[in-house]
Amino acid sequence: MKSEKVELHGFNNLTKSLCFNMYDICYTQSVEDRKAYIEYIDEQYNAEKLTEILRNVTDIIGAKILNIAVQDYEPQGSSVTILICEESAPPQSEVHQLDVDNPSVVAHLDKSHITVHTYPEYHPHGGVCTFRADIDVSTCGEISPLMALNYLIDSFEADMMTLDYRVRGFTRDITGRKIFIDHDLNSIQNYISQELLDKYYMIDVNVFQENIFHTKCKLKNFNLDNYFFNFSVDDISKDEINTITEKVRKEMDEVFYGRNLP
Structure with missing residues (x-):
């Protein structure tokens, strides 16, 4: 997906930013199960696991880690930030990882960074729980965070995703002509x-003249059993199945379309 290489005047100053926003939906029958689900998902995507994912993203896009900050929150949630660089990096022994009482993760790359934050939550009057993770990958130079997109999608197996990609600024070729994007792209789906x-299911909303690309995704196949925590369709009546199906589908549609539905 890369355009023919152009000789540049100095460093590639383009900034490429990918925002990966995913949602996982679950239905619980009791307050105890709801608490258990939140604890489960919080442990499943704790700061250590998120750090591993971001390290792999860094490898995939061809960057180097300079610094990592991690944080797990009370009562739930985690954050990771990594500072990365495109070319040389200090020896691994000099890469700093900040361990604090309540870890979150921030990784710094010398021309770029990667962050992730998680948000487990639930409906106050129903059994629907929604886990959200936001990952931002911002790079300068020739590398693009889009190269890690398939890995990110596979890592979370989300029910819904919102993907935003933007190329900002400009760089120059050796004649001084400005270059506002250095790779072929008409949709995030290309990657x-x-x-x-x-x-x-995928919907694009793109602003080509501004190099802004937006894609929303919702899982096609709906199997109600995949959304239950600690029980299955065999444990409930047909009326309960219909009621829960309506609640879960409504939650998914509201997240996908970004508005409350009647």
Whole structure:
């Protein structure tokens, strides 16, 4: 997906930012199960696990880690930030990882950074729980965070995703002519594998003249059993199945379309 290489005047000053926002939906029957689900998902995506994911993202896009900050929150949630660089990096022994009582993760790259934050939550009067994770990958130079997109999608197996990609600023070729984007792109879907394209409904909203690309995704196949925590469809009546199906589908549609539905 890369355009023909152009000789640049100095460093590539383009900034490429990918915002990966995912949602996982679950239904619980009791307050105890709801608490258990929140604890489960909080442990499943704790700061240590998120750090591992971001380290792999860094490897995939060809960057180097300079610094990592991590934080797990009370009562739930985690954050990770990593500072990265495109070329040389200090020895691993000099890469700093901040361990604090309540870890979150921030990683710093010398021309770039990667962050992740998680947000487990639930409906106050129903059994619907929604886990959200936000990952931001911002790079300068030739590397693009889009190269890690398939890995991120596979890592979370989300029910819904919102993907935003923007190229900002400009760089110059050796004649002084400005370059506002250095790779071929008309949709974020260009960088998503066919296997994943087949799994999700996808809607694009793009502003080409501003190099802003936006894609929303919702899982095609709906199997109610996949949304239950600590029980299955065999444990409930047909009326309960219909009621819960309506609640879960409504939650998914509201997240996907970004508005409350009647």
